[in-house]
Amino acid sequence: MSRAAEAQVAEVAQDPVLIGEGMTGGYGRGADILHGCTIAVERGKIAVIVGPNGAGKSTAMKAVFGMLNIREGSVRLGGKDITALSPQARVAQGMAFVPQVRNIFPSLSVEENLDMGAFLRRDDISETKAQIFDLFPILKDKRRQAAGELSGGQRQQVAVGRALMTRPEVLMLDEPTAGVSPIVMDELFDRIIEVARTGISILMVEQNARQALEIADVGYVLVQGANAHTGTGAELLSDPVVRRSFLGG
């Protein structure tokens, strides 16, 4: 990573609730995909990872969630080193991850999907479920319907709702708006802002870079598994190099 890129990263990651720092590693015995990559998010903030296809955005998320072993670097949640924890253990520590595909149980009802999200909880889940129905009213209307019968945007709401049932500190989303219309994308982003306002930190990968940076407190542009540009969403949107190279001018 260049000195300038390093300084930009240090600037935005002052008091992170979650940070994957200096992550280097790849899949199995394969070549490294991540090269000293750092991703962080502060409490109640929205951090967005953007960059070209194959840059390692999803891989960086997986590394933060423990789905990939990193050779170098560390992951810390609330100041605690969780690098050695399994994804399941990270969920118990307050992380939730919504993968890009196969993120719902299509044959189960909407409500059963939400209940599945709470499988780790032994307390009363009715209040959380009510909050999720407030956030996504359509899920309340369709709570008895099979989740697989819903539209793409509604299925994403089920996936996000299910993740929220664990009452996470950090919600990680891998391309939540993939395959949905621009209107549905805007609605999903509005809901994500509302989630962040409740104090939950959001870390997400997005293909719709421009729109995602508009709602981002912090944006990370990754190129070939390394931090290329880092700043507030507004800074990146107005950076001529970022605009020309990654946002289509």
Ligand SMILES: Nc1ncnc2c1ncn2[C@@H]1O[C@H](COP(=O)(O)OP(=O)(O)OP(=O)(O)O)[C@@H](O)[C@H]1O
């Ligand atoms: N399960 C896997 N096993 C081996 N290599 C993988 C695996 N998943 C991804 N890769 C490789 O890792 C590199 C980065 O992929 P990744 O999906 O992280 O990129 P991305 O930035 O999220 O791209 P996209 O926007 O296309 O989803 C690519 O070269 C890809 O082929």
